Amino acid sequence: MAEAVINKAPLTTLILAAEKRQPSQGHAFTSASKEALDQAIAKAKALLNQPEMTQVELDEMVVELQTALDGLSELPISPTTVDKEELKKIINQAKQLTPSTGHVFTEDSQHKLESELAKADLVMASKTATQAEVNEMVNALQTVIDAMEEEEITEATTDKAELRKIMRAALDKKPSTGHVFTAETREIFEKAILKAQTILDGQMSTQAVIDAMVLELQKAMDQLKEESLKPVVDKTILSELVKKAQAVKPSVNYEFTAASKNVLDQAITRAKKLINETNSTQNEIDAMVSELQKAMDQLKEEVVKPSKVNKAELEKMIAKAENLKPSAGNVFTEKSQQNLAKIIKIAKEIVESTNPTQAEVDKMIKEIKTAIAEMKEIPEETITVNKQVLAEIVKKAQEVKPSKDHVFTKQSAETLQNAIVKAQLLLTKKDVEQKTIDAMVTELQKAIDGLEEAKEVKEEPKIPATTPESDNVKTPNNNLNGNGGGVVSKGNQSGKTLPKTNETQTFVPIIIGVTLLLCGIVCVKKRNKA
The missing domain is CATH 1.20.1270.90 (AF1782-like)
Known part of the structure; x- marks a missing residue:
């Protein structure tokens, strides 16, 4: 049974992209995000070197590395002078490093050297690298160089040194300033790099395969063609x-x-x-x-030259709206009636205006047509409005009386009377909505609760002379102050409060007494004369 083919290419390509990733000009990656990416790169490389890796592990590693790459965050940095001369020297030293005659560097030490060289190249190319980062890279690269291990070349040992050397040259290959590699030649080049990286990472390639790869990669580099970079146009x-x-x-x-x-x-x-x-x-x-x-x-x-505005069509639409009737057995909803009335009012204002524009007139015509079209009808018998509560509270309001020896104030009594009239009108309407009835109940109850009383003012009665005017005094009735007193009559020209009936009766004994006294005086005078 054939072994499953494991595809390392996506992870290999992503590692190369991650190692080349640079921050924006004038910025640096945050230490946390950069450290996370470095750890992901190291983990990915370690996985590639494992002989028994699975495709699932490779795919998961691709996702993890891509996440770390996407998670890179940047911060602006202040430009400082950084000395990279020492780093440049040690990079050249590492790239020219060769094993002793008859020996090759071990796979592990060679892999570590290449990894640190890739990092060093990034630091060298970075415009935002700090002096501390440069110094740290110098020390790390020197440590790897000092730890390089060799092994004797045998028949079973393959020499990948030349392939690694040309691989480094391929990764450093850049187009001229203001140019890019053509898409066709770049694609051949990138495929050769990917193939060479696979051979470098594997352990099953023969020396013949390695040597052939050296030639293929060199050929891919030689065939690269450039074209002018199209400038970015800012629109x-x-x-x-x-x-x-x-x-x-x-x-x-x-x-x-x-x-x-x-x-x-x-x-x-x-x-x-x-x-x-x-x-x-x-x-x-x-x-x-x-x-x-x-x-x-x-x-x-x-x-703007004034133009004659034609209002005729608008006037016709107003007349049509005002004469609009529902279908037989139906009524318009209160909401649609209110909306139409509002539109008609605005339309009339435009007609009466001396300087409306034709655009305003035409717009108003459309609004009236829309309002007419939106008029909603409902069957008259389906209007189930409960007016019982309102009828009961109207009756209650009509029967309310002030306390003994008190009268309602004029203002509160008028407020209640107006509310009663308004409620009685609603009770007779057929197309009223329940919410309007409920609102009227609240308003009427508020008017009842707002009734204020004042103590009735009593005045000493005066016996008026018998005049034609005095015959016009009438006793008021059917008023909110239902105790029969304390209400000013319209026929009372003096504007005073009329006395109550029981107050008039208290003066009868006084009148009789005065009459008897006068009679007694007359009798005494007659007796004295006799």
């Missing part, structure tokens, strides 16, 4: 200016002249076309920015 300023140009408005009661507006519109059209082109140059973009800005600056305004 941000032009895009923002187009938005600004599209949003420009004339002053109030003014409009742009047709000629100047036409120039701007044409400039906007050309700018949009240039933004959408993939091969536009920065010079073309910059020129278009100037042209569009000039078109905006040359905009001229003129007073």
Whole structure:
């Protein structure tokens, strides 16, 4: 049974990408995120060197390394002068290191040297590396060099030194400034690097395979071709200016002249076309920015010429809305009626206005049509509104009386009376909603609870002369102060409070007594004369 083929290529490629990863210019990776990535790289390399790895382990390691790579975070750093001369010297020393005659470096020591060299190259290329990082890299590389171990070359020993050497040269291969490798030659090159890394990481390749790989990798390097790097074109300023140009408005009661507006519109059209082109140059973009800005600056305004506004259609729609009737056996919902009434009111204001625009009139026509279309009907018999509570509280309000010898204040009595009238009107309506009834119950109860009393003012009675005017005094009735007293009559010209019936009766004995006294005096005088 054939053994399953294990694909190390994705992990190998990801390790190379992780080791080459650099922070943005003027920034450095945080120590925590960089340490996490370094640990993931070391773990991935260790897995590749295990002879009994599984595909599942490789796939999991790819995910773990990618996570560490994505988790890199940066911080801005202050530029400082860093001396890398010592690091440069030890890198060159490590790259020229060769074993003794008849010997090769052990796989383990060679792997450690290559790993530290890769790190050193990154530090050397980094513009944000600190002096401490450089010094640390020098010490680490020197330690690896000092610990290099050799083994004697035998028939079973393969020599990968030349492949490692050309592999380092391949990884250092960069295109000229302002150029990139063509896609086709770069793809061949990257496949050769991946194949060579697989051989370096494995232990089953023969010397012939290794030597062939050296030639193949060298050939892949030699066939690399370059092409000019297309400059990045920044269209941000032009895009923002187009938005600004599209949003420009004339002053109030003014409009742009047709000629100047036409120039701007044409400039906007050309700018949009240039933004959408993939091969536009920065010079073309910059020129278009100037042209569009000039078109905006040359905009001229003129007073808007008044035009005759046609209100006839709006007046017809208002009449139609006011005469709108529901279908037989149906009623409009209160909400839709209120909405239509609101629209009609606004429409009438526009009709009565002396300077509406045609646009305002046309907009109002559409709103009335919409309101009419949205009028909702419901069967009249389906309106199940409970008015029992309101009827009961109306009766209660009509029967409320003040305390003995007191009257309700004028203001609180009028508030209650108005609420009663309003409630009685609702009781007669058919298309009222339950929430309106409930609100009226609350309002009426509040009016009852808000009744205020004042002590009834009693005045000494005066016997008025018998005049025609005195015959017009009438006793009020059917009022909220139902104790029969303390209410000013409209017929009382003096404006005073009328006395109660029991107060009038208290003066009868006094009148009789005065009459008897006068009679007695008359009798005594007659007797004295006799």
